[in-house]
Amino acid sequence: MASPAVWRRGAAWLRGCRGSRGCAGAREVVPTCERYAVRRLPFGRLADGDVAFFERLMPGRVLTGQEEVKPFNVDWLRSVRGCSQLVLKPQTTAEVSQVLRYCYERNLAVNPQGGNTGLVGGSVPVFDEIILSTALMNRIISFDKVSGILVCQAGCVLERLNEYLEEQGFIMPLDLGAKGSCHIGGNVATNAGGLRLLRYGSLRGTVLGLEVVLADGSALDCLTSLRKDNTGYDLKQLFIGSEGTLGVITAVSILCPQKPKAVNVAFLGCQSFAKVLETFTTCRAMLGEILSAYEFMDEKCMELVERHLKLSSPVADSPFYVLIETSGSNSTHDEEKLNNFLEQAMASGLVTDGTVATDHKKMKVLWSLRERITEALTHEGYVYKYDISLPVGKLYDLVTDMRARLGHGAKNVVGYGHLGDGNLHLNITAESYSHSLLDAIEPFVYEWTARCSGSISAEHGLGFKKKQFIQYSKPHKAVVLMQQFKAMLDPKGILNPYKTLPSAPERSMS
Ligand SMILES: O=C(O)CC[C@@H](O)C(=O)O
Ligand SMILES: [Zn+2]
Structure with a gap:
């Protein structure tokens, strides 16, 4: 799978930027409050006494220098930028408690931040919110080999957790391209989906x-470690996917599957999206319980990963590609099943070309073609990202409709994603951000999705960029109830303000 360095790359770009105040350099990210006419809420302003308090609380773990704070203010996509002047790095839950108690009293807004790999502007401040980083909360608390339950602090990096578990014959139930940087607390706060959801669920x-x-x-x-606990409301569900707006997750207990003994990956070419769908139904029927991923990408995605990342396609040029992974416990049995399926898929013309990998290195190469699309797209300029749940049969219609709608107004309109989960990643690129292109895309994309009873965010969340569109996927009453929960748990609204829930209408300015 993709090297962790891939997703970390954003940090290197950030370090290369010039001063964070003002937009002097062409490579500077436009501050969020300039691009979007969002108004600062009446929170307190950071004073010297506040910094002194935090320095006493966690000496050496308080960042105030402009250059030090800068990477925490910009998202991985380099599409939104805040102007926080303070990053705090607690190590314990008690420290997080003390920080929030203080901020609550002083009415200081706080932006909880994990690995800062989010794609909807949810993980960086909009204005001067204090950044509460979980980077130093990276301790594994316990792992029970009998139950497969892992308990750890929120700042553990997903890939590190997976490596730790693999040594004990287990794996994490989720996997995503950003695994080398993302934190488990951030994964939970955003209810990250990823590449294994088809098999292990959300x-x-x-x-x-x-x-x-x-x-x-x-x-x-x-922080219970029970498979079954039916006592009252399941409060943890409120925080899963709440994007840091209801509380700061400090520790997680998670059920981990056994590491599969046999893994295979097939990478196939299909001549139409209809064939991608039929290949899915056939493979689900023939592979059954060993199917662990079914991903697709269109030819434009392949062109971009080849051009920008110098990866090469192992199969002949096709309008669509699918990646199928099997995970099981018996390699002979699994390979036989996979081969039977591939023979049938080739014989019936569902698939025109393909390759299979059983060794780790080759599987990794095949996975990179799919996992690194996001990275390849960033080389094209500004990327407008849409993460849509749709009835699977209609998944690609949105891409073709959008392509027809935008014509030459966009550089690329590509579609890829977790087909097995009914999740499309529609990405549109242009040389740079343009207000008029955004207007051509939105709300069209959301109206299209709502007409199909889809979701405008399958797995990335709403963050800053999509929060104004929640009504396309949730009824008014549900949004009001969410606002009431927010008001109850965070009456002053200090936690990750300007995110997830809609505020007064905003206008984009540049
Ligand atoms: O960049 C995107 O739009 C998708 C990122 C991620 O969710 C993926 O599945 O690769
Ligand atoms: Zn995804």
């Missing part, structure tokens, strides 16, 4: 318990 099922610090600094200990 974090709403695998997360068994959470420890969360609420806005007023009080800690909520729901």
Whole structure:
């Protein structure tokens, strides 16, 4: 799978930028508050006394220097930028509690941040929110080999957790391209989906318990390690996917599957999207319980990973490609099943070319073709990202409709994603951000999705960029209820403000 360095690359670009105040250099990211006419809410302003308090609380783990703070203010995509002047790096839940208690009293806004790999502007401040980084909360608390339950602090990097588990014959139930940088707390806070969801389900099922610090600094200990617990409301579900707006997740208890003994990856070419769909139904029927991923990408995606990342396609040029992974416990059995399926798929013309990998290195190469599309797209300029759930049969219609709508107005309109989960990643690129192109895409994309009863965010969340569109996927009553939960848990609204839930209408300015 993709090397962790891939996703970390953003940090290197950031370090190359010039001063964070003002937009002097062409490579500077336009501050969010300039691009979008969002108004700062009346939170307190950071004073010298505040910094002194934090320095006493966590000496050496308080960043205030402009250059030090800069990377924490910009998202990985380099599409939004805040102007925080302070990053705090607590190590313990008690420290997070003390920070929030203080901020709550002083009415200081706080932006919780994990690995900063989010794609909807949810992980960086909009204005001067204090950044509460989980980077130093990276301790594994326990792992039970009998139950497969891992308990760890929120700042553990996903890939490190997976490596730790693999040594014990287990794996994490989720995997994503950003694994080398993303934190498990951020994964849970955004309810990240990823590449294994088809097999192991979402974090709403695998997360068994959470420890969360609420806005007023009080800690909520729901860190149980039980498969079954039917006592009252399942409060942890409120925090899963809440994007840091209801509380700061400080520890996670998660159910981990056994490491599969046999893994195979097939990379195939299909001549039409209809054939991609038929290949899916055939492979699901023939592979059954060993199917662990079914991903697709269109030819434009392949062209971009080849051009920008110098990866090469192992199969002949095709309008569509699919990546199928099997995970099981018996290699002979699994290979036989996979070969039978491939023979049938080739004989019936569903697939025109393909390759299979069983050794780790070759599987990794095949996975990179799919996992590194996001990175390849960033080389094209500004990327407008849409992460849509749709009835699977209609998944690609949105791409063709958007292509027809935008014509030469966009550089590329590509479609790829987790077909097995009904999740399309529609990405549109242009040389640079343009207000008029955005207007041509939105709300068209959301109206199209709503007409199909889809979701405008399958797995990336709403963050800053999509929060105004929640009504396309949720009824008014549900949004009002969410606002009431927010008001109850965070009455001053200090936690990750300007994110997830809609505010007064905003206008884009540049
Ligand atoms: O960049 C995107 O749009 C998708 C990123 C990620 O969710 C993926 O599946 O590769
Ligand atoms: Zn995805």
